[in-house]
Amino acid sequence: MIKFILSIIIILALVGGAIKFVATEESWSLVMNKRVALSSVQNGAIVIYEFVETLISDANKIKVVDSPLK
Numbered sequence: 001m002i003k004f005i006l007s008i009i010i011i012l013a014l015v016g017g018a019i020k021f022v023a024t025e026e027s028w029s030l031v032m033n034k035r036v037a038l039s040s041v042q043n044g045a046i047v048i049y050e051f052v053e054t055l056i057s058d059a060n061k062i063k064v065v066d067s068p069l070k
Contacts, residue, residue: 012044013037 013019018040019032033040 009041012041012048015044015047017043 010019013032018037019030022029022031
């Protein structure tokens, strides 16, 4: 359960922009900006919420087409 919550926080930080992926010829790394980590998690949650909200509102706009079955 703790791993699940921690992974959600990391994903929200990635979406919010606190963690950046840096790649060189020799290595890959994730760089975390500790000053913006909390606001990044909040921003990530807001971005995901707005995305889901637009999906739901777009789903309400879908028109139903009745086709007679023969």
